[in-house]
Structure formats: C-alpha cells, structure tokens
Amino acid sequence: METKTLKVILGPADYLRYPFLREAIENIRLFGLTLEDIGNSPLGAELLNNARKKILTVIEKGYYPTPESSPGSDYRIEVASFLTTLIILSEIGDEALNEKFAIVFSKCVASELSKDSIKKAIFIAVDTLGWHITLDGNECLLHYKHYLHGVPEYAGEWKLINRPVSGGFVRVPQDKIFRIVETGIKKHVLSLIEKTTVEESKIPERLYKVVEEIATVWSNLRSELAAYARKAYRSKEEELFPPCIRSLLKDLSSGKNLTHVARFALASFLLNIGFNVDEVLEVFRLSPDFREDIARYQIEHIAGLRGSRTKYLPYKCENMRSYGLCMWRCENVRHPLQYFFRAARGRTPRVAES
C-alpha cells in the first residue's frame, strides 16, 4: 500500500513515548546491549529498576508509566527499559500477566497517540504493525485482514457486516482508528514477549531476583482471587460465577451427567480461577459416572500437567454459545473468566436471558 503521501518523521521524542516502534527497537539493538550488561553494569541496574517499576505499576495501579518528556530524558534508556520488561515478562511466562501488561500498555499508548496525530497512528500501523492502511479524506481505508486483527469487538458498528467493505478494504472513520491500532499494539506487544527468548543459564542473578519478586506479587494477587472464588463456591455465593458456569454447577449437583464439552468448560474455568486439581476433582465427585482415576487424568490434562503441557483456557462466550452451554447475554463480556474477574472486583456484569 502507498505510504508515500504520508510524511511522518519520527524522532527521539516519539521513541520515548512509543518504545515499541520498530525503528526505536532497531536503534537500541545497534548499541548491542547484552544480558551481562543488565547483570553487571550500573546502566543495567538502572534499566532493571525501571522495568521492575513499570511492571509493578501496571499490576498495582493499572497504567504504564512513561517519563515526562524533558530535555534530559534519554529515549535510549526508555526503550531499553521497555525491552527489559519484555525479558522479565517472558521469564515469568504467565499468560494472564502478559495479557494484563499488553492491555494496559496499549491503552496508555493509544491515549498518547490520539493526542498526537492520526498520521502518526497510521505510520505506526504501517511501519510497526505491517498493516495496509491509507488516509482517504476523513476516513481510513484498512485491509479487512488488519481490520479484523485490530477490531475491539465483533459486534454492533465494529462488526464487519456493518461496515462499508469494498475491494478488500474497510472504510473506518479517523477517530475510530486509534481504537483499532490499540488492539494492534496490544497483540504486537504480546508477540514481542513471545519472541523474547533468553537462555536460562545466562540470566544474571540480579535479573532473576526481579523476575521472582514480580512473579510473587502477581501470584499473591491471583491467589487472593482464588481464595475468594473458593469461598464463593463453598458458601454457594455463586454470583461471582457467570450464569453458564452456575448452570453447569447446578446440573452437576442435581446429579445430571454433563457432556464432554460441558465438563471441559467447567474444569478449565475452575482451574483458571485458581482451583487446584484436587479441588476440581471434589466438584466433579458429584458426577453420576465419577471415576477418580479417569477424572484426575482428564483434569490434570486440562491443567497442563500432562500431554501437550498447555494449560487450557475455558471456551470463550461465542464458543459456549455454539456448544449450547450459554443461553445468556452478559453485558460486555466475551469470556466467562472476564465475568469472574469483573464480579470479583465488585462490578458484576448485567445478565439478560437470550
């Protein structure tokens, strides 16, 4: 796609605000900063400390801190700190944490961008995300593939069918582009984390300490949630659970035999909100055809302790619906886990029968 008409020149001030930019990262790579440097040099200590603060702020306060753009601030430190956060996250290797980080980060960046300029947003989309996008009057033409990659939800005015689509391009009003680029950046950051690999033996002690510290903070936060979920289950305060899961629990306790997909949905949900294998096993003990050996094997499989070693996520709402397990509409919820986390924060989503 043509970008010739777009004259955008990025400078240090942009790298400071958008440290994920392809150019910014390439510039930093030129310095050849190594893991040993992070482990030994004073600069390394500074980067590590910045990265640590950034991740902890994301976890505890829900925003990604960027330095005030002042004459003294060096974009190289900022970009290198960002790269260090990626290393730490990749070492912790918790998908939920990565997701949280990517969402918070992309939201902050998109809000900066919308104050900046549409041209810059488009430049980033083309240059860093690799999208086909052009400006056309006060609209943008975006290739359907990249539109679908970045669209925040598949409903209402965002749904492809409700947009003008022609010759492979979707027409999007300028002010909506920031939201699409935001999701694009989120996915880009996730892929950056995924691509970051570090040889275990080369991890400096100092880096490892930070990895441990953050992992502990994160898992404590998650275990508080898990304790909350257990309590809710025991005391039958099941409002924390979305209606689909409540209904499965009800079916189980009334002695119904759940289908295979229903079992998977329930087990993966409970495992993901922090139940351990034994606790999930207890829940399934109510099943009329319960056999501990088989059930344990299956639950361990879903928990990622066997087989492919992937911990399975529960089905998202769309798939629950396809399997006939969802007969509700939970407001702004696309995944049963999302319902749980909102409810746990005291913001129980509204539910309608559908």
Add this chain to the structure above:
Amino acid sequence: MSQKASKVEPGLQLVKRLFASFYSRNIVDPPSNLSQREFAFSKFGASTMIRHVSFSNPKEMNNYIRMHIPQHIFYSSAYYKNPSAQNMEEKGWLGADLIFDIDVDHMLTACKDFHDYWRCLDCGASGWGFTLKCPSCGSERLEWSKWVCEICINYAREEIIKLIEILEEDFGISRSEMLVAFSGHRGFHLHVESEAVRDLDQDARREISDYLRGIGLDLSLLLVRDRENYKFKYSTTSPGWAGRIFKFLVLRVSSEENVGVEELSKPYEWWSQIVSSALSELSVKIDEKVTIDTKRLIRLPGSLHGKTGLKVFTLTPSEIENYDSVTILKKAIVFPEDTVRVRLKPLPRKVLFFDFKEAKSELLEAPLFLAVYMLLNGGAEILRA
C-alpha cells in the same frame, strides 16, 4: 492384507476394483504446497481414518493412492512444518487456506420431497421430504436416506456464484486466487489460496463467515430518522451490504411503491421485514464450521468421493457460472455407462439427472455409475446385468 481385504463385502469389493482402475489410469494433481499438507485416508469399508500422512512429491502421492485404493481422500487446508507429526504442537501450523463449503444438506430445497426419505427410529413412521422431527411421534431420532439430484446441485451452484461475487467485490479476492471444486456429493468447496488469508485466525474467519451469511447486521445503522418514520441512508453505489441491500430494494420495492428507494419513508418494522428478506436472499449459505476451522481436512480434488463414486473436480469461477448443473454432474462421472440391474429400497423418485417417478418396482436397470452411487449411498444391491 488378504484377510483384511476379504472382509470388504462383495458389492464394495466391486466398487474398490472400479476405484483401482480409475486411479491406475489417472494421475491425481497434488494440492499446492504438497509437502506442507497433511493427508488423511479411509480404507474401503473402514470407519476410521488414517491420518498424519504426508508426501514430498506428486509421484509419491499417486503411488500411495494406487497402492492403498482409499475410499476417501482428504488433505489439510492448513500448511504445516511437519505435516506427518502426530500432535498439533509438533506439526507446527504455518497457515491455512480459507475454505467455504456449500452443501445442500443444510438447505431447504424443493426437490427433497423427491429423494429424501426418513424413518423414525422410535415409532417406525416414515415419509419423503425434509423434517426435523417425526411428524407422528415428535422424536428427533430419524434415520435418513438422502440423495442428490440436478436441482440440488443447481441450488448449490447459485450459492457459489453469490459467494464468488462477494469475495471478489467486497474482499478484493481475485478470481485467480479462487479454486472451486465440485465436492463429489452435495455441493461445492471454494478454496481461497493467497498470502493474505493464510494467517487469519479463527475469529477473523468467523467474521468473514458472518459477513457472507448476513449475520449481525445492525439495521439501525442503515436507517435515518424521517419524522416518525425512517429512510434508507445509503445508495446503490455504497460499498458492502448497504449497497447490496439497496439494489435489492430497487428491484423489490420500487415497482410496488411508485417512488424511488431514496424517498421511501417507512416505519422501522417495515424496514426490518424487508431487510431480513433481503438478507435471506442475498446471504450465502455456507457451512460456518468449515470456514472457521483452521485445520480442516477437505476432499482432494481429482479423487473420487467414496459415498458416490463421483469425481471431485475443480472448476474456474467462470466455468461454474457457465455450466448448468447437469453438465457439472456429467463431468463428475468416471465409471462406465454399461447397464446393470440394481435393487434399491426405498427407491427415490429422482437421483442425479434420472427420474424414477414411473418406476414400478425397486428393481431397475441403471448405468453402472448410477448403480455405484446407489450402492455406496443407499446400500443398493447390484445384480448381474
């Protein structure tokens, strides 16, 4: 081997010999990127599939087919690093073609009364035509005998033509990137093979599928308030569904109302009704499951369909626009026309382009290729000619 082979019943044994002779005389073209595809086969009379097979060149693929004479041959829409690996992780998914499946089984065609027969497994009632439940006892446990005729294939053909048009106009997919295949049974597959679609994930594929199926359209976005009524916001030149619906309205409504569609001012409910009839006519009846699956196994063009003995073959978009359904079915016939005697119960009134409305008994004379279809799909008995 010989022991296993003898398990195949005599009728199937005959069909297997016909398949063998076909494959010995014909070379099956490989799919694109052959070495990255997974193949799956099922043997004659077997209910299981042999999966995770891969080939490095066309000759190897054809040799395998000739040696094993499979009843069904499938290949993956996906491209893999190691297509013969047993599990997904090791296979290494690299991308997948975008596949659309149009199958008349999912459509309410008028001809089903001629050739689809149901029998209730609970009360024993039976009858012709389409039903979801037994009309006599309400049970959903129905046993079916379903057949395909030229009318069904024409329905499917019309759907595929709509599909080609939307893919071309809206998605900018060029005809050279589309491959249409007669599935050898109840319809067509359309394969889009292009870089642009390869790495689409399930969600994106579902959105494309919803788009084509007309699902999720928000009517309020198409209308603008006009006092207590509404007007249509778009025009015939508008891209996407808005323009498509407008053109439908021009044809459907203008003649009745004596006023241009732009001027039509109607209550919301009126719009809701007319737009939903536009959608049901203009949407494409694809099978969503096939399109959203990024690891689908799909019939190999050039192979024979094991339930019909018809050949799966590819057509260009303009060929399918120009051929009628009888021509398409005839192109799929590979077995001889020699007459044999067959017994088929219940005998449908229409199969392919043959009419049996006048048939007096379940015993009839039929060309061999039809007898093979009857045997494979309905357990017909082929008697000596």
